[in-house]
Amino acid sequence: MHAVVLREFGSAENLRYETVPDPEPGPGQVRIAVRAAGVHFIETVMRAGAASDLAPPLPELPAVLGGEVAGVVDAVGPGVDASWLGRAVVTASGTPGGYAELAVAGVEQVYPLPRGLGFQDAVAMVVTGATAVGLLDIAGITADDVVLVTSAAGGVGRLVVQHALAVGATVVGAAGGPAKAEAVRKLGAEAVDYRADGWDDTVRHLLGADRPVTVVLDGVGGALAATAFELIGDGGRFVSVGAASQVGFTPASDRVAHVDALLDLLARPGDRPGYERRALDAGARGDLVPAVQSFPLSHAAEVHAALERRETTGKVVLVP
Structure with missing residues (x-):
């Protein structure tokens, strides 16, 4: 598969579009054929290697950033019901690996897409x-x-x-x-x-x-x-x-x-799933309408640079 790989902390140019092995879902996991991957400003901070109390821990390198994706389940790991196969889903697992054509996530962190909500809007709403x-x-x-x-x-x-x-x-x-x-x-x-x-x-x-x-x-x-x-x-x-x-x-x-x-x-991580479900439902009803800017996955480096220059609006999404 193709993925955006970070092998060294630094500038946006350090994000490289490469061919890497397909990930395999482990026990309790599903694999998602990604249709949209969310990008957060805080990921530019992580990419630069800047430790911060306001940012998650820096990933081990090499790394594929991105913790929120929407797509279609194409494989399931041990212990996961096969009925997940072929379902349109969204996840905010927080697990790195989203800037890719395939990503894995724990099944308990995956939501079926509500009717009327597309992949890009789902990614915009879930986090x-x-x-x-x-x-x-x-x-x-x-x-x-x-x-x-x-x-x-x-x-x-x-x-x-x-x-x-x-x-x-x-x-x-x-x-x-x-x-x-x-x-x-x-x-x-x-x-x-x-x-x-x-x-x-x-x-x-x-x-x-x-x-x-x-x-x-x-x-x-x-x-x-x-x-x-x-x-x-x-x-x-x-x-x-x-x-x-x-x-x-x-x-x-x-x-x-x-x-x-x-x-x-x-401080209340147990409340997070409720907020995620409410946000997805609000997006599906049209109560909250996200603005999405989408870019090809291969342009991730340019997207990070644009985020740092404050040139984007709304939610930024990468599309494989």
Whole structure:
């Protein structure tokens, strides 16, 4: 089969499209003929060999990155019912090996594709969508809230914006660059370009002097999060879900409630399957609609480079 192999930590060019032996499913596993493989920004950090408290442990080399795939089961291991053969499935096993034409996963971590949900959208929902669902549960957004979403054009951000609008909240999305800001406006939210000087003053102007932000949903961290925090009125909530900037942010003020949603979700791994199922079902119903950018599997190196340059929007997917 073909796979994208990392043999040395470093730049995106270290991802090589190669021919490698087919993986065989072990006990309790299925093998999936991959139709779509998800790509996460954190995988660019892992590829570079940058150890971080915000990233999973570095893989042993050589490695095939990617922990979420959708496709069709083409083989089963010992102890797995043969009825899985030929079924369309999606998994967020977290086990490396997704950037490939074939991948294995534990059968207990595999979900049949809900009716009406395609392979690429399933990959977009099973992790990114589940994170959004968990974040929204924690944030508890209502129609009375004024919500600021950082990285609003990203995979999680777009889904959060959709939900907040659906419950009747006022929503401002902050995105990097005019094109991404326009993509957020097309969802129905107000939008600002956080790369522009004085973007926080633009938010104040959009909302009016007497209407502060009540909730910030942040997935960026660093200076952007610090600026967003200052827009929250007393008694508001700052909810963080990771730090794409690789710089954490912890508010040094008790006038606003701070929740680290990522740590909260990681502390309750037993809740994860429920979030994954809810996200897949929401995608199948059309309640949450992911934006997907798909690229050939052989272009994985270029995709990683584009992610690092912040040139992508929505969920990035590789297609064998």
